Amino acid sequence: MNKVHNNRAWWLILPMLLLVAFSAVIPLMTVVNYSVQDVFDANTRFFTGTEWFKEMLNDPALQAAVLRQFAFSLTILAIEVPLGIGVALIMPKKGWQASAALILVTMPLLIPWNVVGSIWQIFTRGDIGLMGWSLRELGYGYNITSNPVDAWVTIILMDVWHWTSLIALLCYSGLRSIPDAYYQAARIDRASKWAVFRYIQLPKLTNVLVIGVLLRFMHSFMIYAEPFVLTGGGPGSSTTFLSQSLTTMAIGQQDLGPSAAFSLIYFLIILLVTWVFYTAIMNMQKDNNKGA
Amino acid sequence: MSLNLENIDRVVGGETHIADMNLTLEPGSFNVLLGRTLSGKTTLMRLMAGLDTPTRGRVLMNGQDVTGRSVRHRNVSMVYQQFINYPSLTVYDNIASPLKLAKAGRAEIDRRVRSIAEMLHIEHLLDRQPLELSGGQQQRTAMGRALVKDADVVLFDEPLVNLDYKLREEFREELRTVFSERNCIAVYATTEPAEALALGGNTAVLHQGRLLQYGPTADIYHRPSDIRAAEMFSEPPINIVKGILTDSEISFDDTLHFPVGNDFSTLVSGEYRFGIRASHISLTRRAKSDIEVHMTVDLAEISGSETFLHVHNEHFYMTAHLEGVHEFRVDAPVTLYFSAHKIYAFDHEGAVVHIPTHLRGI
Numbered sequence: 001m002n003k004v005h006n007n008r009a010w011w012l013i014l015p016m017l018l019l020v021a022f023s024a025v026i027p028l029m030t031v032v033n034y035s036v037q038d039v040f041d042a043n044t045r046f047f048t049g050t051e052w053f054k055e056m057l058n059d060p061a062l063q064a065a066v067l068r069q070f071a072f073s074l075t076i077l078a079i080e081v082p083l084g085i086g087v088a089l090i091m092p093k094k095g096w097q098a099s100a101a102l103i104l105v106t107m108p109l110l111i112p113w114n115v116v117g118s119i120w121q122i123f124t125r126g127d128i129g130l131m132g133w134s135l136r137e138l139g140y141g142y143n144i145t146s147n148p149v150d151a152w153v154t155i156i157l158m159d160v161w162h163w164t165s166l167i168a169l170l171c172y173s174g175l176r177s178i179p180d181a182y183y184q185a186a187r188i189d190r191a192s193k194w195a196v197f198r199y200i201q202l203p204k205l206t207n208v209l210v211i212g213v214l215l216r217f218m219h220s221f222m223i224y225a226e227p228f229v230l231t232g233g234g235p236g237s238s239t240t241f242l243s244q245s246l247t248t249m250a251i252g253q254q255d256l257g258p259s260a261a262f263s264l265i266y267f268l269i270i271l272l273v274t275w276v277f278y279t280a281i282m283n284m285q286k287d288n289n290k291g292a
Numbered sequence: 293m294s295l296n297l298e299n300i301d302r303v304v305g306g307e308t309h310i311a312d313m314n315l316t317l318e319p320g321s322f323n324v325l326l327g328r329t330l331s332g333k334t335t336l337m338r339l340m341a342g343l344d345t346p347t348r349g350r351v352l353m354n355g356q357d358v359t360g361r362s363v364r365h366r367n368v369s370m371v372y373q374q375f376i377n378y379p380s381l382t383v384y385d386n387i388a389s390p391l392k393l394a395k396a397g398r399a400e401i402d403r404r405v406r407s408i409a410e411m412l413h414i415e416h417l418l419d420r421q422p423l424e425l426s427g428g429q430q431q432r433t434a435m436g437r438a439l440v441k442d443a444d445v446v447l448f449d450e451p452l453v454n455l456d457y458k459l460r461e462e463f464r465e466e467l468r469t470v471f472s473e474r475n476c477i478a479v480y481a482t483t484e485p486a487e488a489l490a491l492g493g494n495t496a497v498l499h500q501g502r503l504l505q506y507g508p509t510a511d512i513y514h515r516p517s518d519i520r521a522a523e524m525f526s527e528p529p530i531n532i533v534k535g536i537l538t539d540s541e542i543s544f545d546d547t548l549h550f551p552v553g554n555d556f557s558t559l560v561s562g563e564y565r566f567g568i569r570a571s572h573i574s575l576t577r578r579a580k581s582d583i584e585v586h587m588t589v590d591l592a593e594i595s596g597s598e599t600f601l602h603v604h605n606e607h608f609y610m611t612a613h614l615e616g617v618h619e620f621r622v623d624a625p626v627t628l629y630f631s632a633h634k635i636y637a638f639d640h641e642g643a644v645v646h647i648p649t650h651l652r653g654i
Binding site for chain 2: 179181182184185187188189190191192195199200202203204
């Protein structure tokens with residue numbers, strides 16, 4: 001049988017191609033351009049090859065920032081995911097209480113990042129902040145500008161306060177989609193609350209949790225405004241995360257070459273980790289489906 | 293193990309879902325709850341299971357009052373219209389789950405799971421997960437979970453609604469076999485009279501939360517206690533025509549007169565409502581005594597190898613259930629025949645006053 005190929009169909013993807021070019025490829029290519037050159041002014045530039053990349057990868061300050069970034073992201077995931085599931089489980093299911101709970105839970109999500117930073121900055125101040133003042137009155141010398149542990153705990157608290165709601169809302173919608181008959185069947189089986197959670201609710205939540213974990217990981221890996229406003233990256237550099245290091249380098253010091261190289265590395269790390277997360281979770285599901 | 297419901301009411305938010313229900317289910321019996329949507333079948337099952345408590349009345353199991361006892365302390369199991377299984381567990385673990393929760397031994401669990409799986413023809417699927425199975429196989433798994441634990445009462449809430457026709461027939465047959473060997477009470481809810489007839493056992497006809505009639509299925513079908521029970525237990529519903537009985541004849545709305553023999557001799561003359569089953573009406577004369585009636589076609593509804601023929605004349609409507617495919621134009625005239633010996637009669641309150649003579653003695 002002779003198949004007639006109609007290649008005019010290719011024209012249909014042209015608009016998409018242009019869109020992607022303008023939104024992603026062209027901006028990204030300028031960064032690639034800078035990352036392999038040393039630019040002095042509009043006419044003076046030298047090709048540097050992979051030099052900037054090597055420099056960035058070997059920079060101890062940046063290595064520390066990467067580690068700090070991973071520590072932060074993994075910590076908040078470890079807290080926000082179980083906590084979010086927990087909140088979703090105890091949220092009321094019907095009546096005005098359900099609406100009230102939804103609004104309350106959504107509230108933190110509606111506040112802009114730098115406002116959250118400011119709120120917590122004031123909240124933790126020793127002289128006028130509720131938390132800072134109370135802790136001091138209780139005899140604990142709480143100070144986020146001099147004590148790195150205090151700074152870390154506060155930033156994590158702030159992130160948990162800001163973003164647990166996202167996981168909770170996702171899980172809440174997941175839980176609502178489980179038909180009542182499942183719970184009845186479990187009661188008839190005399191299944192415990194734990195068994196209901198482990199064998200009915202958790203499996204039904206996997207899909208929304210995948211989305212939740214990926215979103216929260218990417219988000220937290222790019223965190224900038226909140227810690228910047230709250231601690232400015234200090235004390236010392238103890239809360240300086242990747243994006244802040246990058247901003248300092250690119251805007252503060254105008255080191256365009258190294259910061260372009262660093263941007264690309266940053267981008268690749270996020271891409272890689274997200275892919276690993278996604279693949280791992282999908283494989284877990286597949287194994288589950290095949291049955292041990 | 294017998295199950296008694298005594299004067300049960302269930303009222304939810306001012307709405308009566310079950311009213312004055314009295315029902316005794318014998319040990320080892322297979323019982324069908326027949327009724328349309330909202331007739332209270334599911335509510336009644338939930339009360340039997342202990343998922344809900346009645347507003348009034350008592351539930352007795354083997355003579356023991358279990359009214360307030362929660363489902364966790366009763367030995368029941370239930371199969372739903374949706375296919376309900378633990379999504380992350382294999383078929384084996386799904387079926388084993390009630391036994392595990394009851395802390396049975398490993399060898400015991402294995403033996404029982406395998407014998408149930410074999411009975412339900414899913415022994416080759418034990419390692420799979422429910423979502424990898426077809427609907428029928430998922431429902432078999434759910435049935436396995438319900439049957440494995442030797443419950444005193446096994447409840448089926450329209451379990452075959454979501455399955456195809458062929459599978460349903462297969463299931464019904466298997467169900468009857470499975471339960472003939474057991475001593476538990478089986479309760480099976482359905483909206484379809486044909487399914488109730490196929491399942492046999494006993495049937496309870498429900499209507500708007502009330503029990504209309506309970507007894508052996510064939511009995512209920514042949515000898516309905518009133519118009520509503522007759523209507524509920526026939527598809528299409530039995531034709532009801534107003535008429536007047538005199539000593540020698542019956543007249544339907546003054547237009548159709550026909551003589552009656554000794555059939556109606558016990559009835560006093562007067563106004564009655566007469567019931568003619570749709571399946572007792574035919575296009576051809578089957579006996580000399582058959583009554584001929586001239587009607588106009590409203591609609592010929594063809595389903596598979598059967599035709600539901602809806603007809604009317606100036607005074608009444610009728611539906612005939614015909615074997616085979618018959619096509620009719622709308623408004624075409626048609627002559628139908630039915631036998632006077634197969635007519636039911638109901639009084640003005642709807643209670644049955646005459647049952648076809650040949651059905652009385654069964």
